[in-house]
Amino acid sequence: MDKEKENRVSITVIRRLPKYYRYLGELLKKGINRVSSQELSELTGFTASQIRQDLNNFGGFGQQGYGYNVEGLYYQLGKILGLDRTYNTVIVGAGNLGQAIANYKGFEDAGFKVLSLFDKNPKLIGLKIRDIEIRDVDELEDFIKENNVEIGIITTPKENAQEIADIYMKSGIKGIWNFAPADLKVDDDVVIENVHLNESLFTLSYFLKNKSDYVKN
Amino acid sequence: MDKEKENRVSITVIRRLPKYYRYLGELLKKGINRVSSQELSELTGFTASQIRQDLNNFGGFGQQGYGYNVEGLYYQLGKILGLDRTYNTVIVGAGNLGQAIANYKGFEDAGFKVLSLFDKNPKLIGLKIRDIEIRDVDELEDFIKENNVEIGIITTPKENAQEIADIYMKSGIKGIWNFAPADLKVDDDVVIENVHLNESLFTLSYFLKNKSDYVKN
Structure with a gap:
């Protein structure tokens, strides 16, 4: 397996990102600032460890014992998805x-x-x-x-x-x-x-x- | 892992079936009666071994050295997909x-x-x-x-x-x-x-x- 393939993010992970993005957008609208991977799990139906793993592909967004900052993660995911432009x-x-x-x-x-x-x-x-x-x-x-x-x-x-x-x-x-x-x-x-x-x-x-x-x- | 889960056909396999079905329908329209997994691979972009594995989940449709009978496989896949009824x-x-x-x-x-x-x-x-x-x-x-x-x-x-x-x-x-x-x-x-x-x-x-x-x- 060549280097490029090794570093490739898998298509199943990529296809989950828009779903995380959508749920984070909904939390943001409700004024919720902080979310744990456990809470994201209940919303999305993916396991908490899966969510943490998925997001770790793109950098360490969460903090142990705090969870994720909703606005920050929403913004970062938007950027990753190419939604920071028109x-x-x-x-x-x-x-x-x-x-x-x-x-x-x-x-x-x-x-x-x-x-x-x-x-x-x-x-x-x-x-x-x-x-x-x-x-x-x-x-x-x-x-x-x-x-x-x-x-x-x-x-x-x-x-x-x-x-x-x-x-x-x-x-x-x-x-x-x-x-x-x-x-x-x-x-x-x-x-x-x-x-x-x-x-x-x-x-x-x-x-x-x-x-x-x-x-x- | 319980027995039910063990026998479960994976969602990624299931999602490929309608594609096989579509290509077989197109071959049938062209009057082609016989197709090898290699030819199906060129059409669908999946590897020949993947195709054989996928189809083996549902029974042995192909014959070594002959390949698949297009009409038979199209009919069987239709049945598997629940398309043999309205x-x-x-x-x-x-x-x-x-x-x-x-x-x-x-x-x-x-x-x-x-x-x-x-x-x-x-x-x-x-x-x-x-x-x-x-x-x-x-x-x-x-x-x-x-x-x-x-x-x-x-x-x-x-x-x-x-x-x-x-x-x-x-x-x-x-x-x-x-x-x-x-x-x-x-x-x-x-x-x-x-x-x-x-x-x-x-x-x-x-x-x-x-x-x-x-x-x-």
Whole structure:
């Protein structure tokens, strides 16, 4: 195992970080300043030792006998997750799902600004979702280059998804959030995060059928 | 470790099954009858030995020197995933996301039929998405009981999600597909599958910032 791999934080740990971040944000809203790993365990369902281990990957945030300072840990986790800055994003595919994402203010509040939706359907082009315009997908490449777009979202049918990913890469985008039920081929320097809703639903039906395998997650 | 836990198939294996199922479906459409674990490895990105191990959890599907029969394995995996039957579902929250799910024919094709959407917004009640009516959430409990609904989908704001989960459970639903950014408290015999979009997006921004931790998934 080479050095790089050795130091790599595992994907299961990384996927727990946003959950810690969310719970800490909720504690902060309630005015709670201090939390023990035991209390975090009760909230998140992960064990206290798991939580301590996870957070130790990124530095020693807690103090023995004190626990964690909520505001400090929230801030640090936000920084680790790259949430201490904003990102310009675009969405290709202005159907219901694309519109749902554009409409959800929570992403913007977290720093992800949707600058524009794109579609090839002439009936949609020119419409606005909140104040976000739907543009012709032919303008996509120029728009990305002119507006410093860093994250490209794909909510097209699967048949069009690779083509859009290719335009994203050609335009310099390094982060793709893909909702199409397809595994896209991307360059090594491009990060892709898939939301495969079909697979999530099939996991649910698996567990309905095989309840003894079910673990709360 | 008790016997039940010992025999439990791990969640990471289970989450790979729908992916195998999808790829096998695509091979089948192309008229390919036979596939080796090596070929499946090239398609899915998992190693051939991982694939063989995963499938061995459920029985010996492959034959040394032959590989897998595509149609047979597709059928068996479908059965394991509980896709050899249909499910009645309802959606509470008829905003863009709820409408997107109702509109997506792929779920219905896989056996998940959305019988009705529900909302409390009088402007939405009575409208139809495809041929699916939006009803008053006050009718939810009766509707579920009268229509043998087995899966409840939640696409409400997080503030309403627990209340809806409680109605689902009271009405006898054992499977919840939750899109609200909240961890819901459910009875031990209820299976819940969360799609936390915020967490997925934050994982993307983490990887954009920490590319050396990125593993294709």
